[in-house]
Amino acid sequence: MPQYLALTYTADVDWWAPEQASELADYRQFAVDNADCIRASAVLHPTSTATVVRVAGARGGDVVITDGPYAETKEALTGYYLLEAADLEEAVAIAAQLPAAWGGAVEVRPVIASK
Amino acid sequence: MVARHDTAHDTVAETVRVEGARILATLIRAVGDVQLAEDAVQEATLAALDAWPVTGVPPQPRAWLALTARRKAIDILRRERARPGKERDGLRVIELASYELPPDDVVDDDVLRLIFTCCHPALSPATRVALALRTLCGLSPAQIAGVLLTTEAATTRRLTRARQKIAAAHIPYRVPAEAELAARLPAVCGVIHSLYTAGHAPVDGRAAYDVDACAEALRLAELLHDLLPEQSMPVAVLALLLLTQARSPARLDTAGDVVTLDQQDRGRWDAVAIARGIELLNDSLRRSHGQADAYQLQAAIAAEHARAASYDGTDWAEILRLYDLLLSIAPSHTAGLARVVAASEAADPATGLAMLAELPPSPVGTRFALNCSPAKGRTQRQPENSPNPSTGRRRSRSDSTGSDVERYSSGWPCRRRRRSGGPEVPGDVPSTGRTS
Numbered sequence: 001m002p003q004y005l006a007l008t009y010t011a012d013v014d015w016w017a018p019e020q021a022s023e024l025a026d027y028r029q030f031a032v033d034n035a036d037c038i039r040a041s042a043v044l045h046p047t048s049t050a051t052v053v054r055v056a057g058a059r060g061g062d063v064v065i066t067d068g069p070y071a072e073t074k075e076a077l078t079g080y081y082l083l084e085a086a087d088l089e090e091a092v093a094i095a096a097q098l099p100a101a102w103g104g105a106v107e108v109r110p111v112i113a114s115k
Numbered sequence: 116m117v118a119r120h121d122t123a124h125d126t127v128a129e130t131v132r133v134e135g136a137r138i139l140a141t142l143i144r145a146v147g148d149v150q151l152a153e154d155a156v157q158e159a160t161l162a163a164l165d166a167w168p169v170t171g172v173p174p175q176p177r178a179w180l181a182l183t184a185r186r187k188a189i190d191i192l193r194r195e196r197a198r199p200g201k202e203r204d205g206l207r208v209i210e211l212a213s214y215e216l217p218p219d220d221v222v223d224d225d226v227l228r229l230i231f232t233c234c235h236p237a238l239s240p241a242t243r244v245a246l247a248l249r250t251l252c253g254l255s256p257a258q259i260a261g262v263l264l265t266t267e268a269a270t271t272r273r274l275t276r277a278r279q280k281i282a283a284a285h286i287p288y289r290v291p292a293e294a295e296l297a298a299r300l301p302a303v304c305g306v307i308h309s310l311y312t313a314g315h316a317p318v319d320g321r322a323a324y325d326v327d328a329c330a331e332a333l334r335l336a337e338l339l340h341d342l343l344p345e346q347s348m349p350v351a352v353l354a355l356l357l358l359t360q361a362r363s364p365a366r367l368d369t370a371g372d373v374v375t376l377d378q379q380d381r382g383r384w385d386a387v388a389i390a391r392g393i394e395l396l397n398d399s400l401r402r403s404h405g406q407a408d409a410y411q412l413q414a415a416i417a418a419e420h421a422r423a424a425s426y427d428g429t430d431w432a433e434i435l436r437l438y439d440l441l442l443s444i445a446p447s448h449t450a451g452l453a454r455v456v457a458a459s460e461a462a463d464p465a466t467g468l469a470m471l472a473e474l475p476p477s478p479v480g481t482r483f484a485l486n487c488s489p490a491k492g493r494t495q496r497q498p499e500n501s502p503n504p505s506t507g508r509r510r511s512r513s514d515s516t517g518s519d520v521e522r523y524s525s526g527w528p529c530r531r532r533r534r535s536g537g538p539e540v541p542g543d544v545p546s547t548g549r550t551s
Contacts, residue, residue, distance in 0.1 A: 002285045087287040088237055110284040 003039065003111040004083045004091040010104035012076040014046050026099045027079070034094055040082040047076045075104045082111070127167040130176050131160045133327045136253025138181040140225040146188055149250060149281070149288055155188035156180075162187075226251055226331075227303075227338050228290050234302035235286055242277045243302040244309060249274055252310045252331070261316075262309040264448065296343060304352045304410065307335045311356050315363075329363070332356060340395075347402035351410035354395035358417035361388035377426040389421040409445040412437055416453075431461035448475070 015024050024043075031038060047069035056062045069076065078100070085091035088108070095106045135156055142152040159180050173179045233247040245263060248254045254262075260270040280286065291299060314328025336356050339349040365379040396414045403411065416437045423429040438454035451474055459467020 004284075087285040089287055089289065092237075108284075112283075 001084045001086065002091075003113070004085060004088075004095075005109045005111055006081045006083055006091070006095045006098065007077055007107040007109065008079045008081075008098060008100035008104065009075040009107065010078045010100045011074075012047050013078065015043050015078075023099055023103070030097055030099070031081075033097065034083075037083050037085060037094055038081055039084055041080065043079040044077065046078075078104075083108075124164075124168055127164060127172060130167075130172055131163050131180070132253055134177040134180050135160050136251065137226065138177060138184055139253075140229045140251050141181065142184050142188065143229055143250075143288060144225055145185070147288060150278075151188060151191060152184075153250070154191055155184045158187040158191075159184035224335075224338050227335055227342070229288075230303050230306050230335070231291050231296060231299050232288050234299040234306070236298065237284065237286055238277055238280070240302055240305070242273055243299075244305040245270055245273050246277050247302075247306040248309055248313070252306070252313075252328070254310070254313055254328075258313045259309075262312045297346065300343065300346060300348055303339065304348050307332050307339065308352055308355070308410065310335070311359070315359065329360065333360060345402070347399045348408060348410060350395050350399035350402065351408065351414050354392045354399060355410050355414035355417055357388045357395065358392035358414055358421050361385040361392060361421055376420065381425070384421065389418075392421070393418050407440065407444075409441060412441040412444070416441070429460070431457050435461045451475075 013020055027043070031041060050067075050069045052066045052068070052070050054064045054066075056064050081095075081098070083091055083094055085094060088110075091108050095101060095108050098106050100106050138159075139152055139156045142155060143149050146152050146155075162183055163176075163180060167173070167176075229251050230247045233250060234243040238246065241263065245259050248259045248262075249256065256270040256274065257267045260267045263270070311329055311332035314325035314330075314332060333353075333356050336349065336353040340353045343349055362379070362384050364385065365381065365383040366374060368374050392414065396411065396418055399411055399414070400407065407415075416434055419430055419434050419437065435454065435457040438450060438457050441450050442454060452471075455467050455470045455474065458470055
């Protein structure tokens with residue numbers, strides 16, 4: 001069965017903030033409703049907690065870390081779900097139930113099957 | 116000897132090209148897998164290219180190809196089943212062996228159904244059209260590049276990326292439900308119109324008219340209109356195709372060379388098709404409540420040409436106005452060039468030449484530029500016109516009208532969207548001539 005990573009792009013919120021509680025509950029409900037298809041999932045801390053890592057030059061070079069997100073955008077990556085679906089249309093039907101689909105956008109990416 | 120062999124080979128290749136595209140659609144439906152169906156048709160066409168020059172083209176080439184392709188599909192499935200870890204399951208071999216097509220519910224035509232299927236919203240609009248033209252209409256990447264005004268290399272890349280995405284993301288080849296048809300309509304109309312354009316002005320230069328491509332496009336346009344009679348876009352596409360097709364009997368001379376519009380014998384135009392095209396255009400405009408799309412505007416331009424009794428009687432000012440509208444909603448190099456032609460006829464060749472100099476260079480070469488040189492022969496004809504050109508044009512317009520034409524003429528709703536002062540057209544030219 002093909003797998004898809006559904007990446008949620010929404011406002012760069014702190015999910016632990018009290019005002020996010022009701023939306024977070026919607027995501028939990030989504031996970032319950034689609035438990036059969038969800039292989040993994042994660043909710044991310046805001047991009048202000050992100051650290052960008054680069055290695056200068058080539059492998060073995062100096063590790064350079066910088067604070068903050070890779071790029072400032074209106075919608076940030078705020079979470080993901082690894083979905084299992086028969087085909088893209090089924091995956092899209094599941095992803096369309098995510099609150100991010102109307103509060104932002106959900107990117108559905110096919111996962112390369114491991115051997 | 117060599118020449119005779121080549122002719123036989125050409126006939127075979129042509130039959131294979133035309134029939135191959137048709138059987139592919141049926142086979143895709145039967146196997147539910149485009150790649151498998153394409154592979155099978157490919158093998159069947161190779162078999163035909165081997166056999167037919169020797170045996171002659173069979174009496175029913177399509178049936179021969181369909182049967183062979185089905186056998187090849189079964190062969191491919193068996194071969195793949197023998198290899199471990201392949202996804203195509205053996206169950207389908209059995210399904211194929213008892214070859215029974217599923218019943219049609221929504222779209223009662225294999226090709227049209229698969230065009231709708233190809234026009235999947237997960238693909239970009241241009242990709243949907245290119246993919247359908249390649250897979251279902253049998254056009255080459257060069258032909259597709261010609262009608263979509265891009266390069267062959269870009270088309271090939273686009274098709275490759277599309278196939279990769281379809282395979283990686285498992286985009287299903289499922290016939291869309293009735294509720295989904297309308298959303299896919301613009302791309303489907305684009306496919307049908309592009310197919311007709313490819314047939315009407317082939318890029319490969321072998322013939323100036325590909326009867327099969329044009330006939331298939333018209334057939335599909337009729338089917339689409341039957342399928343979604345309430346939608347304005349299919350009516351406009353059908354009107355545009357009919358109005359263009361109506362003039363085709365006069366478009367080629369006995370040697371097969373293109374006869375330019377001013378030289379055509381208008382008595383050979385299909386008056387029935389013109390009348391029907393204008394009626395359909397009026398119908399389409401009513402349905403869209405006067406918001407004209409690019410097909411309606413192109414059909415209106417074709418109608419203006421089709422109803423003119425003579426070249427000099429053409430209402431060029433109206434055609435220029437329609438091109439202005441067309442460019443405002445769908446800018447394209449070809450429309451820009453055609454507008455220059457209209458302007459040089461409506462005003463004078465010098466105006467046209469000045470506008471031509473201001474046109475941005477075509478992104479894809481000069482094919483279209485060569486087909487419509489704006490000032491050709493106009494200078495000596497100009498003095499024959501009355502000093503007030505619009506008077507002469509009005510006269511010939513009324514010569515050729517029927518009631519439908521009048522309705523079209525007076526009911527054209529786009530008039531209100533732009534300023535109504537028509538005669539000052541040349542004054543408008545410089546400001547609108549330098550888009551992009």
